[in-house]
Amino acid sequence: MCLNRLFLTLGFDFRKKMKSLLRKIPAVIDGELIEREENCRICNGKTGKQIAVVDYWDIKTSRLIKCPTCDHIQLDPMLNDAETSKGCFAYYIEESLITSNEEQFKNCERNFRRGVIFGYSLKSKKIRPHSILELGPGSGYFSAGLQFVFPGIEITVMDINREVLNFNQEHHKYNIIRGIPDNFVVEFVGKFDLVIARDIIEHVTDISKVLSNVNQYLTPNGYFHFITPNGHEDVWKHYLTAILTHSSSELLINHVNYYDGKGLNKILVQKGFIPVDYFTYQFKTTLHGSGWKKNQKLMSPVSKRKNADLLIKEKAKEVLKSEFIKGKILDKWYIQKKAKWITCLYSLYHHLSLITINPELNIGHEIYGLFKKVNNQ
Numbered sequence: 001m002c003l004n005r006l007f008l009t010l011g012f013d014f015r016k017k018m019k020s021l022l023r024k025i026p027a028v029i030d031g032e033l034i035e036r037e038e039n040c041r042i043c044n045g046k047t048g049k050q051i052a053v054v055d056y057w058d059i060k061t062s063r064l065i066k067c068p069t070c071d072h073i074q075l076d077p078m079l080n081d082a083e084t085s086k087g088c089f090a091y092y093i094e095e096s097l098i099t100s101n102e103e104q105f106k107n108c109e110r111n112f113r114r115g116v117i118f119g120y121s122l123k124s125k126k127i128r129p130h131s132i133l134e135l136g137p138g139s140g141y142f143s144a145g146l147q148f149v150f151p152g153i154e155i156t157v158m159d160i161n162r163e164v165l166n167f168n169q170e171h172h173k174y175n176i177i178r179g180i181p182d183n184f185v186v187e188f189v190g191k192f193d194l195v196i197a198r199d200i201i202e203h204v205t206d207i208s209k210v211l212s213n214v215n216q217y218l219t220p221n222g223y224f225h226f227i228t229p230n231g232h233e234d235v236w237k238h239y240l241t242a243i244l245t246h247s248s249s250e251l252l253i254n255h256v257n258y259y260d261g262k263g264l265n266k267i268l269v270q271k272g273f274i275p276v277d278y279f280t281y282q283f284k285t286t287l288h289g290s291g292w293k294k295n296q297k298l299m300s301p302v303s304k305r306k307n308a309d310l311l312i313k314e315k316a317k318e319v320l321k322s323e324f325i326k327g328k329i330l331d332k333w334y335i336q337k338k339a340k341w342i343t344c345l346y347s348l349y350h351h352l353s354l355i356t357i358n359p360e361l362n363i364g365h366e367i368y369g370l371f372k373k374v375n376n377q
């Protein structure tokens with residue numbers, strides 16, 4: 001292994017370090033067995049282990065419950081639509097105030113490059129989508145990257161936030177639909193050959209319903225692409241606050257699902273999919289201790305039950321509308337329509353994950369999935 005040889009010459013035994021780490025991670029997450037208020041959305045279980053108590057702003061206090069049968073960790077009781085909507089808006093304001101325009105432009109460019117890489121990975125598998133649905137598109141630049149690789153594709157985006165939809169319509173000319181992935185849209189049945197959900201499935205209320213919907217929206221042999229945090233690592237910060245301080249922690253960003261790598265694959269198979277690519281990537285956070293080190297520095301902050309209404313009232317006006325101009329964001333030397341290989345190589349240089357592992361190990365930061373529909377739901 002030449003990588004290890006390189007590290008050895010630098011006085012660092014990578015293989016030895018990895019072996020000692022793998023013995024410790026992932027650490028066991030456990031809690032008291034209790035009755036659930038709402039059944040497990042994956043296996044319908046009625047009991048669960050309480051991992052943490054969390055506050056979603058001052059909007060709701062709830063619990064993170066781990067299902068002893070399928071290992072899925074979920075908020076119980078779940079947030080309702082009005083609570084989610086208010087908390088998301090407050091979070092959007094808070095984030096906008098600390099993120100500069102320049103950083104937002106850079107994020108768009110990064111997502112564009114990720115879309116380019118994804119497009120070429122599809123091409124290498126002889127997959128050529130024509131009609132795409134992206135759930136929760138954000139700035140829409142991931143799909144723009146995909147459109148760069150496949151110029152003829154038709155893109156539809158679904159979101160609950162009107163501003164997000166308007167932005168995607170004005171800047172990218174995508175088709176838009178207002179809604180959430182849990183709600184079934186009958187007109188979409190059999191309409192798309194690719195459905196994309198990047199950093200979305202950790203936010204949905206009922207993952208079983210969402211995957212059934214995605215299955216039905218796809219054409220026969222269509223594909224589903226998602227990324228989502230490794231649930232074990234993502235919930236670790238709340239677990240630490242619970243066991244080290246016995247206090248509730250802040251759930252400002254509404255991650256209401258924490259997926260187990262094995263369980264997620266299992267439910268996708270149950271919903272009529274088979275894995276094409278399924279792996280975990282990014283391990284910096286793991287090396288720092290997420291998912292295994294019982295260190296106060298890794299905790300989620302003890303809840304202050306932040307006032308969402310006050311933030312919305314006082315700061316909403318301060319969030320200036322950014323001057324997004326698509327041409328300007330994509331006016332970069334490496335984005336060449338006549339030499340797309342340059343764009344692809346540059347994007348790979350920035351975002352290629354050299355190390356990937358099986359999500360079933362529950363190690364690492366982010367799970368990547370490309371699944372193929374094989375059965376109708």
Ligand SMILES: [Zn+2]
Pocket residue numbers: 040041042043044045067068069070071072
């Ligand atoms: Zn379950």
